[in-house]
Amino acid sequence: MTADLIVRDLHVAVEEKVILKGVNLELKKGEIHALMGPNGSGKSTLANVLMGNPFYQVIKGEVLFKGEDLLSMSPDERARKGLFIAFQYPVSIPGVSFASFLRTAVSARRGYEKELMPISEFQKLVREKLGLLQLDPSILTRYVNDGFSGGEKKRAEILQLAMLEPEVAILDETDSGLDIDGVKVVAEGIQALYERSQGNLGILLITHYSRILKYIRPHTVHVMFDGRLVVSGGPDLAEELDARGYDWIREQYAVVTAEIQETGAVRRAGKVFWVQH
């Protein structure tokens, strides 16, 4: 079976500055991939560009989602097709209640064209998801992310994930800015949703720290460095990063970049590799 999300040689710039320099990634439904890497390596850029944030310009490469050209779709089309992003910094929409926002979003995802999904059906669904994530229903009457604490914002993102039932979810540093208990609550929510999806949800879990991986076991771990995925491995790679930090990757990467200038082929220095296209 081909992967549901295929990223090929993706190059992305922001205001003339090239951030992603050839990202390759394949993710199938039912898989959890962790994407790690130091600050500024391009993790959030990848997340945003996959969702279609107009702030980023794709300069090269392609992305297929369920076999279709993702990059030609508007963000809302991507979402309706089953792609989801949990934002690192969710923006607030003052005056719009969380309930009406959720109902509009779920209706769009479920293909209601002219009208919204029936209110009773929506309420049943939202009650179920709130229960699953052990969230307080009072969130529904508040304005979207307005005056939310850091933890509330992250939980609200996970509630949206639960409601929209995507096929591929990108979680952009959903664990950042949370204390240990906060990480646990959010991670357990994600894990619960993953288990209930019975293999219909693929997750790209972007994180700076390995602590969330104690609760959510990834199948694959990637390390992004300087706009490329330079190391991939199993769950043990996360533990290694935890123990050794990123310095060893930086050193090996320097060796590779030096060599690649001359030969232009697959290079490997220790665990770090780089495929030149």
Next chain:
Amino acid sequence: MATNPLGIELDQYKWGFRDPERYVFKSRKGLDREVVEMISYMKEEPDWMRAFRLHSLEVFLKKPMPNWGADLSELDFNDIYYYVKPTERQGRSWEEVPDYIKQTFDRLGIPEAERKFLAGVGAQYESEVVYHNLKEEWEKKGVIFVDTDTAVREYPDLVREYFGTVVPPEDNKFAALNSAVWSGGSFIYVPEGVHVDIPLQAYFRINAENMGQFERTLIICEPGSSVHYVEGCTAPIYTTASLHSAVVEIIVKEGARCRYTTIQNWSKNVYNLVTKRAVAYRDATMEWIDGNLGSKVTMKYPSVFMLEPGAKAEILSIAFAGKGQHQDPGGKVVHAAPYTQSVIVSKSIAKDGGRAGYRGLVKVYPGAKGSKCAVRCDALILDEHSRSDTYPYMEIEEDEVAVTHEATVSKVSDEQLFYLMARGIKENEAMNMIVRGFIEPVAKELPLEYAVELNRLIELEMEGSVG
């Protein structure tokens, strides 16, 4: 033959009467003493009202045009009929109402009978029965709710005692104009301690001239009483007349409470120049809720004079300016006694080259100790051709007061749009949600059916604003 922007031939259809034979009376164009005398004569008014009108005319003629605010240079006072006495609100046929107005009715889901009424076609409005039942209830409690012409005839003493006391003709040129030629409007009297539970709605008053150009509204709340008056509606008020200049006067006595809600959507050829003012006595509360969508130009600054300790004022307004529109709304609060409190919240939206803003005055007199005032005005600009202006005037002559002013001008942010779109919501709907959210603090104060209609209307106005 002159043609107005709606494509209706002015001379023929002015006032919505197709057939000149059906006028009971129509004054000639322009304004002078003879026209004013004639109006008063046709209405069989008492001498004091005629004298009031004539005096007001003098004031009008002497007062200069305001040289601030919106551009009024195209307004020609000599090209207006100041009074037409209708036989009934009929004469224009439904076929003659412009298609775009009909389409808007369609999309708003306005009932058939109501559409004709709003378009100035029908004479009857379906809620007649409802109205009569309510009327009986009010009358039992001593509440008076009639059009102001009727009030002058039937309750002359009451009217005479208060008429022109809150907004004297000398106040401004348009108040003087209204005072000289007024017709229609609502008169409401709520006796001491009486609470009117159901909002009084102007458009229950069938066959009255409340949709007129120069209506005059007077509301008196006796001590401890309360009333909510709702005027206008969100459907487009179709008129071929180009000037609407109303005066609203409200007296809120000790411990009484009055809320006045207006949502107006005049057709886009209308100059809407309205003077609204209330006086609030000890522990009284006055609330203005004011929504302005249509019109070419709106200048309207509802005000509250807090004359005794403990008086409270709240002014909430929404303005939406599209192509060719200039909305210059605002509010005025005058703290003339200690421990008075006021809140002004203004929300304006401009798109397609429209101008919308806020113009307000906060005045605190010496000795008004312990008073509080909070002003918040937010502007949302939907494209780079549109404009927002904020003119907050503050005259604070007392030290022991708390006055705050907050103003924001924002564009719909790309981050907000992206956030909503990333949830599957289409761009135009996402834009609508943001705009709805923006006006929500005011919209939530509206009666539900008005809030719903307002949202739908704004969605219609928003169409095409997303590239």
